[in-house]
Amino acid sequence: MQNFPDILRHWRKQRRYSQLDLALEANISSRHLSFLETGRSKPSREMVQQLSDALSVPLDARNRMLTSAGYAPKYPKREWDDAEMLPIRKAIDWTLNQHAPYPGLALDRLWVIRRMNEPAKRMFGTFGVTEGSSMLDLIQDPTLQDLIENWPEVAHHSALRLRSESAAQGGIPELDAAADILSSDATPSEPNLPAIPTVFKLGEQTLSLFGTIAQFGTTADEAIEDLKIELFFPADDAAEDLLKQLAVVH
Template identity: 50%
Template structure:
């Protein structure tokens, strides 16, 4: 059964913890009109749907659900990766991944599926069998080789759980993310030690690579000006050395993977 617009509006208003009064004031309409929209006594125009989406910070992929639930045509699309208009974005992804060598970098989608990796990332994860198309969530939960390589696996699981919860709040209802949060929450609850909300500001991931342990923290880059759903949700995750020993080892191991090769 298809959601009604009122169902979708109420779901997101509660997700953002806004009252009908607060949403009405921020959107420039009366709380009574918000109530009428939620109960189906009023139908929204396209402009009203998008205005409410702006106020509730609804991402592009979820806005299509808002529009179709109101009987309106979707506004956001996912284009084929080889479409001519996608070329500048694809080139930007390739440029960032390549130029980040000799440090690892990868591109992942909203469900943490690997879309691309640079040469250092491919080398670092080679023993785990991870490659393009694989899920980092599945690997974190069920890949024995990755579990053995991560020296601080419990910390990374807590960090990943906090990140997944943040992403789920951003994207709204998402069965894949909800499943991942549930699985990781069960695992973290069984761990002794620091609670998720008491984590330090930075937790480097410590990877065992042969007889070395490499310690990395990551930064995430996203496209801020694209109307394509898939590209708006793509994240470029770049690994940086957390200590001098890692920097020196990384440059010694993958220095020949520098830009231009």
Template identity: 45%
Template sequence: MTTQFGDLLKHWREARNVSQLDLGLEANVSARHISFLETGRARPSRAMVLNLGSVLEVPRGARNTLLHAAGFAPGYRARDLDEAEMAPIAAALDWMLTRHLPYPAMVLDRRWTILRANTTARMLLAQLGLAENANLIEALLDTHLLPAVIENWEEMARHFVHRLRAQSAHMGGDDWLDGMAAQLAARLGDTAPDPAAGTQAIIATRYRLGETTLSFFSTLSQFSTAEDIALADWQIEHLFPADETTRAMLEGLGGG
């Protein structure tokens, strides 16, 4: 990707399918000024770069790239959870993971790597041959891991192809996400979708563990006002039992 601010701005505007006029209206500047910024006839202020990045919903890391291209210092950074100012965030994550017991919950980064997991999630992951720091997309492709235990693997793989492509598009393009989506699509080949697809209220993932099948649906949540680069991309996945057998088994584990 180019490092020139005007070209970067045009890239993000087109990625969001926004005209110069519409962007100008949202950013409270003229379409003419947007055109001048894209062609290099005008230079943006730091405030303008941040304003345009916000209007276009550019990810924080990419906003740093816009700032650098315009000649300014980065405005966002990635912090470690053990830094003092991140203590309330770490506590909130621990609270959400613990309160979800006995059901599984985990924290994932934007590339679906497991960063944290509660007790039940770690138990489930161990049964699946995984652990914290494992990557769920890579595991979904590894024939010895998730494809071997997910009864409806094709249904889930097809779902993730669309999710990864949408996630990449939102980020203005991500080679890793696009590559994983392409690998999943290639594995699916010409497999026809389940005729029942679209008729269900929600897609549950069915894990076959020996004589038992556990069925889960999940919710994903994020920090809505995160300005930290990494934190803005993290998501907390809460798994819920999709049938009575799964619910009874998990609640039999107690509070973890």
């Protein structure tokens, strides 16, 4: 297990703070911070909380900071099927169901699909994707890549998103590895649209979609903090008409 000084230095460098920057942000002296980073001083539980707030440390890392300093972890990580998660599951299901006939899904921190609405099941089911499947595997699948008309653009923006999410969490090897693979195909796009769509090739037709991402705002559980709801919208009238037609057929 890492010790507290190492974890503190990691997060300070991850956030690109100097010792002085962090000391000012956390409202402590730079001398005190230096002693904490060298192990000359042991932090109180309140100081661990104060520093993790200043560094915007995610909940799982806050627990590691606490345990490395000799304190009990503060934030639970409930299982998806726990009774206390029922309101969360209901909120996700309601959001996804209301989004039909447009596709929507819920992802965890490793891009594993936790929930899909019916349009998403139809759309991604072609590739054998179901709840519990990994979107990281899907976006690295050559079969899917061949069906995306603007794959180099999509690869570029997907790699940027993966790296951004990894950095926010202090580094997630699975996301970084996927970003490295996608970067080999990536081509930055010209910013001629307000949002870069993903253009799927469906026989003689195309389906152009862009996405939005929602998260829970006030979280006190590792599992909830990680969840993202991704909702896809038609980027043009043709895509909207096609999604509505598919909903009627099914």
